[in-house]
Amino acid sequence: MVKDRKILATGYNGAPAGITHCEEAGCIRQRRNIPSGERHELCRGLHAEQNAIIQAAYHGVSIKDAELFCTNFPCSICSKMLINAGIRAIYYLEGYPDELSRAMIEEAGLTIRKISLP
Numbered sequence: 001m002v003k004d005r006k007i008l009a010t011g012y013n014g015a016p017a018g019i020t021h022c023e024e025a026g027c028i029r030q031r032r033n034i035p036s037g038e039r040h041e042l043c044r045g046l047h048a049e050q051n052a053i054i055q056a057a058y059h060g061v062s063i064k065d066a067e068l069f070c071t072n073f074p075c076s077i078c079s080k081m082l083i084n085a086g087i088r089a090i091y092y093l094e095g096y097p098d099e100l101s102r103a104m105i106e107e108a109g110l111t112i113r114k115i116s117l118p
Contacts, residue, residue, distance in 0.1 A: 001052050001056065001066040001069075001087070002067050002068075002069065003063070003065060003066040003067065008061050008062075008066055009052045009053070009056035009059075009063060010051075011046075011048035011049060011050065011051030011052030011054075011055060012048050012051055013045055013046070013048050013051075014046065015044045015045050015046070016046065019044065020044075021045070022043070022044045022045060027043075027044075028042045028044075029043055035097075036097060037075065037096060037097035037098050040075060047074070047077075047078050048071070049068065049070060049081065050078055050081060052068070053081055053085050056085075063085050063086065064085070064086035065086055065088050066087055066088070067087070067088060067089040067090070067091065068082060068090045068091065070090065070091070070092050070093075071093050071094060072093070072096045073090070073092045073095050073096040073098070073101065073102070073114075074090065074092075074096070074098075074101055074105070075096060075098050075101055076098050076100040076101040076104065078101075079098075079100075079101040079104050079105050080104065082105075082110075083104065083108045083110065088110060088111065089110060089111035089112075089113070090105065090110055090111070090112050091114075091115050092112075092113075092114060092115065093115060093117070095114075
């Protein structure tokens with residue numbers, strides 16, 4: 001997350017601190033054949049967007065009016081959090097199979113831009 005050309009917070013995909021990662025514990029969603037983009041509540045991990053919001057809160061850094069740069073378009077859970085956190089723009093590399101997410105972000109008036117690397 002960036003504001004005024006300064007990095008405010010970063011995030012990563014993974015399990016909460018001190019919790020066994022799904023690569024070691026096994027993936028519930030994979031065992032149940034749940035497709036990507038569905039049933040996020042069954043995953044041990046957090047998305048990078050969630051971890052960035054948490055990191056900012058943990059360190060007392062306001063992310064209101066910040067811009068998010070991410071690899072994948074946010075899922076609907078992350079989108080709801082980003083909207084309420086006051087993020088104003090999302091720049092992403094890849095799509096994500098979540099129509100609700102895009103609809104909510106567009107309704108909230110956030111700038112959305114797909115970027116490509118040189």
